[in-house]
Every structure is written in C-alpha cells, then in structure tokens.
Amino acid sequence: MALDLTGKKILVVDDFPEMRSMMRKMGVAFRATDIDDARNGEEATKLMTKKKYDIVLCDYNLGEGKDGQQVLEEAKQKDLVNFSTIFMLITAENTSEMVMGAMEYYPDGYLTKPFNKMEFGTRLEKIQQKKSDLAEIEKAILRKDNLTAIRLCDSKLEHSPSNAFEILKTKASLCEKMADFEDAAAIYNKVLSIRDIPWAQLGLARVRVHTKDYLMAQEMLQEIIERNPSFVEAYDWLAKTYEFLGDLSQAQRILANAVNVSPKAILRQKALAQLAYQNSDLETAESAYKKAIKIGKNSCFKEAADYTGLAKIYLDKGSSNDALRVASSIRNEFKNENNATLQAAVMEGTIYNKMGQNDMAEQAIDEASHIFSNLAGNVPTEVAMDLARSCFAVGKAEQGESLVKYVVRNHHEDEAVLKQAQLLFNELGMEDEGQALISSTRQEVIEINNQGVKLAKEGKLEDSIEFFAKAASGMPENLTINLNAAQSLIMFMQKNGKNDRYLYQARQYLDRVQKTNPTDEKYQKLLAFYKKIMGGK
Amino acid sequence: MTDNKRKIDFSTILASSVHDMKNSLSMVINTLDELTDSFSSQDEARIERLSRLKYETKRLNNHLVQMLTLYKIGNEQYYLNVTDNDVAEFIADTMLAHQELLEQRGIVVELDIPENLIWYFDSSLVAGVVNNVVNNAYRYANDKIRISASVHNDWLVIAVSDNGDGYPAEMINKGVQNQTSISFETGSTGLGLYFSTQVASMHTHQDKQGYLHLDNEGISNGGRFSLFLP
Structure with a gap:
C-alpha cells in the first residue's frame, strides 16, 4: 500500500460513532497516529480553530446544524485550514447534485459510502496527487494573482492532461474575473465543440450577461434550465438577467423556483428576500429572510443585513415591536462586531423614530454616528443612507447632509447611488436642495x-x-x-x-x-x- | 397542494434514510473485512462464507444506488455530470472495489484498454453500470473476466466479457432496449439492466444516443455486455 499517513494530523467528522471509529481504524492502518474526531460541524470548527490539520475527512450529512459543505466553507473563509490541507467530503449519495450548486468552495475530493480500507487508501492517495498537481495554480488564485494562474493553466494544458476540462473551467473563470470575456467565451466554445456540457453553456451565457447582451443571455439560460432542471446556478443567472432587464417579478419567480430545488442555499434565500422586498411582496420577503437567518446561524454567510432586512419588513407591516426585537437581536448575534452594531443602531434609530420615541431615536443615532466615524470606508452605502435618513428625521439635518455628502463623494460616478441620494431628499421634500448638494459635491470631486x-x-x-x-x-x-x-x-x-x-x-x-x-x-x-x-x- | 407536499416528504425521507442505510452497509462491510482478517488462511470454508456475505452486501448497495438514481432521474432531480475521463484509470478505480472478491472466487480479470484514451461521460453513473455487470459476471463467470474499451467511429465501447454459459437465448433475442419495460420476474438482472439502459440513453452527443448490446461472444462463448457511449 502506497499511502503513508505517518505524522499526518487528521480530523474525522461524522455524527455516527461507529463511522468515526471505523475511519480512525483505517487511518491507523495507513500508519496515522494523530487522529481527532468530532461529532458535528460545531465541534469540528472548534477543533480546527485550535489545530491545523493535514487531512479533514468530513461526512456531508451531520444531522442538525452545519452540513459538511458548510463546515468546509467556514474553514476556508476563516482560514481554519492550511492551503495544503486536504478536505475530503464523505457522502452517502452520488455527488453530482453537489457540484451543480453555486459554490464558493469545493472540497478536494469526495468519497462515497460504503468504502473499505483499500478504497479509502487509494482514493486519498489520488486526491493527494491531484492536489499537489494543481497546487501552484491554487496558490496563485489564493493570492489573487490571476495572470500567473492563467499562465500556469496554459502550461498544464500543453501536456493534454486527463483532467483538461477541469483546468479549462478554472482558466475560463479566471478570464471572466479579469474581464477578458473573449478568451473566456473561446474556452467555453472549445469545450462545447467536444460535448454539450452544462457548465460551459452557462459560462457562455454568463459572458453574455457581462457584456450586457441580456436578451441573448436570457434565451440561452432558459434553454439550459429546460434541459437541466436541477442546475440551480443557471436559475441564479437567469434571475440576474431579468433584473438587468428590469423585470423584477420574473426575477423573483425564477429565484423562487431555484430555492425550491435547493432550499438550503443561504445566499439564494437572501437574494430572493431582497428581490421580493423590492417587489413589495412582503410575505415572500419575510419568509425568505427568516430562512436565511435560520440557515445562517450555522454559516459563515450570516450577516446583520438579513436582520435589518427582516426588521424593515416588520416596520412596513406596522409591527414596530417585532422590528425592534429583530434589530436588537443583532447585538447578541454579532458580539463585538462594529459594523453589525452600527447596523443595529441605525435600524433602531429608524424604528424609534417611526414609533415617535424621539429620545430613544436620538440615542441610537448618536451611537451609530459614533461608530460610523470610526469605520469610515468600510460601511455599506445603504447603511450610511439609512443613517442619514434617520438623522434628518430627528432634526439633525446638518449631520444628515454630511453623511449624504460622504456617500456622494465616494460614489460620485455611480448613477444608482446618486439616484438613491436624490430620492432621500425627495422624501424630505428637499428636492432642490438635494440636487444642489449632490451636484456641488460631485463637482468638488471632479475638480x-x-x-x-x-x-x-x-x-x-x-x-x-x-x-x-x-x-x-x-x-x-x-x-x-x-x-x-x-x-x-x-x-x-x-x-x-x-x-x-x-x-x-x-x-x-x-x-x-x-x-x-x-x-x-x-x-x-x-x-x-x-x-x-x-x-x- | 397536498400531492405536492407528499412528494417533497418522500424525497426527504429517501435522502435521510439512504444516509442511514449507507452507514449500516459501511459497518457491515468493514466488520466482514475485519472478520476475514481475523481468520487464518486455513479457515477456507469460513472465509468463503464471508465472501458470499460481502458479495450480497455489495449487491444490496448497488441496488440501493440504482433505485435512488432512477428515482432522481424520474423526478428530473438528476444532474448529468459529464466530465473527461481517462478510461483506463476509470476502469481501474471501479475495479478496485471488486478485486478482493474476484480473487477469492478465483476469477482472473484481464484488462484491455489503451493508454491515454479520454472519453466523456458521467463517471458515477457509468461506474454504476460497470459495477452491476461485474457483479453479474462474478456470479456467472467460470474463472475469467475481460474488460476492454476502445473507440470505433466516434463511439466508446466498454465491453465486459466472461467465460460462463452466456446470456439465455431469450434475453439476447428480445434485444436489450425492449427489456426496459422490465418484468422483474427475470430476477437479478432486472433492475440492473433497466438502470444500465437508462444510463446509456442519458448520454447523448449530437444526434447519437448511448445504448447497450448483449451477446454471447465473450470468452469461449460466454456472455458479453457492451456499453456504447457517443
């Protein structure tokens, strides 16, 4: 047996004790001595925080709480694993449905149950080889050195490797990142000339979206979905395309379909919530935000904006107390995170203001302003605008204006932001003052x-x-x-x-x-x- | 509405129970392995009985996988994941799981696959087909199995031959495609063959569609199963 795990630090994650001990035995059979195990995602994360593992063998299905993919996402996002760590997902089913979702991070390999010692060893060894084969490319991508990564892909492709598709896919997505759409399209077309591969079709459609050829993109995406109804990533792009075409209700309908296909994807729930809110479909927005928050509890994609989004809906529906409860819960859910506390305070200011409790509103706004001044440069535009709105509402016009100025200064060429700013002044019946302030601020930046x-x-x-x-x-x-x-x-x-x-x-x-x-x-x-x-x- | 709900519930039940069943199967298989290791090699009778158990466990697993996959295909939940595969490597990987049992039964496996042959298919599905046919060959072969792969006129042909008695005449005469409306009375080949036909036909390229062919031109007129992929 060629696999040698001597000296390797290994973590086994499975909710089933017999499986844990079985994998431990397999590790020992290949001479591993340093093996820890965890019963669930939370335990795994804790262990990974304390110790850098060489190999993580993680079951996909971990019962309540995080699943294996979420453990992987969190580990990568929070740098709990080294670049060289092998992360292997162990699954009960065929993995094809896992590769079709829009995933930020992929495991280094999959292993399907049941497996015996020999299969385990061979599979792990293969993954080790593959990982070291692609290590240089991955490293370049990790340091965002896309040009080098593309060059490395090219030199691999020269030797017509057996995993050419995988490398072509990586290269094409790098080209997209670099806005080199011609090269990306050429790669997708090359793959499509060999086989009708859905990811290449999607890539081509994405290029159409990037180059603003939305009608063509729409047609292509509809066809992809018709032929591959479970390919959720195509739904995401079709929804985006409808958004660009200004058809928000179609966009919402498509995302709702995608959410049905794969309800656990948190980013998609958020996108659906935002779209539904824009469409004034408060019911859908509320349910999607609630789901996003619920799934998000175990995820690194947990965001204060989901809570403020839900709070806004309650406020629109007239339940200020619910709104306040949700907004304040941010303080507990995101302890010691200034950006989240800022968003909580801004939201509380808005709510108290609507409730007519001006003292409380002012207190929240002061807190928010204080945090804002320390965070400048790292605050989402919407949060700054909401804060400005609240300032105006409690009569702190000067402060409100300076916030709007700040936003305009930072985005003086962004039409969407300028429009938001103008709308804010319109709401206040200060249309002309707003226009003057925005244009003079713009002029200032231009000069x-x-x-x-x-x-x-x-x-x-x-x-x-x-x-x-x-x-x-x-x-x-x-x-x-x-x-x-x-x-x-x-x-x-x-x-x-x-x-x-x-x-x-x-x-x-x-x-x-x-x-x-x-x-x-x-x-x-x-x-x-x-x-x-x-x-x- | 209620109808819809029932459907969703069933797929959830299926997904979670498969997870459970797979854990159980893992335990059974590995306990059997441990038991085998604990007997001395003189204890042939026992080892052989264990082999028989392992084989049945494997069949159980294959059936589970096939049923679940067919369920997903039927509900349009299956995403055909076509990749480029080195065929020799793919077959070697797939055969890994069979090696021990075939050795135990004294069956020699012969591979006839050119190096650097790359072809395009969903490797999990095609592995399921190969597993199924090798499992059958385990049962029917005398002492030899040959797996060959080659490309003819833009078709990849993966053929698994054995030196057993061959397929019964009525199976060959009927033609595989006509057995898709399977009567499961035919026994063990029913589900596997149905699954394999589905997998073959899901692989399309331009106007070509994959298919199966059965004949008795295997080793010494034994059975030969051929999968054609465009």
Missing part, C-alpha cells in the same frame, strides 16, 4: 481629481502622488480617486524604478478597487502594469 491628474500630466508625479493620497484618505471608496492614486504611483515607478513603499501603497489602492469593481478595465490595465513592475527590477 479634485482634475487637479491631481494635471499634476501628473505636468510630470510632477511626486506632487500628484501626495495629492491623490490625501484625496483617497478622504474618499476611501471612490473608484476614480483610488485608480488615479495607484496610477500616479505606478507612473512614478515606471520612470524611476520600483520601491517597496510605493509598491505597497499602489497595492492598497488596487485592492480597494478589486473589492468593489474587479472587472473595471482601467483597474485591469493598472494591475498588469503593477505586476510588470513587481517582476522587473
């Missing part, structure tokens, strides 16, 4: 930007760097400012050679853009320049 660009054009790169650095600290989320801040640094280094401090700064600005606009064309170009400088002397 700042022009000034910085002028400095760069005149060759005063160091002045431009300093100027944009200041601007970016005042508007940490502004796309244009961050990009230009990075550009002036890159231009300087192109001329005068690289230096560590500027590289670090440029990376920070680029990372901010990566979070919000990863497919931005200018961002992609700057990233390529940045890499070139990194590579050269």
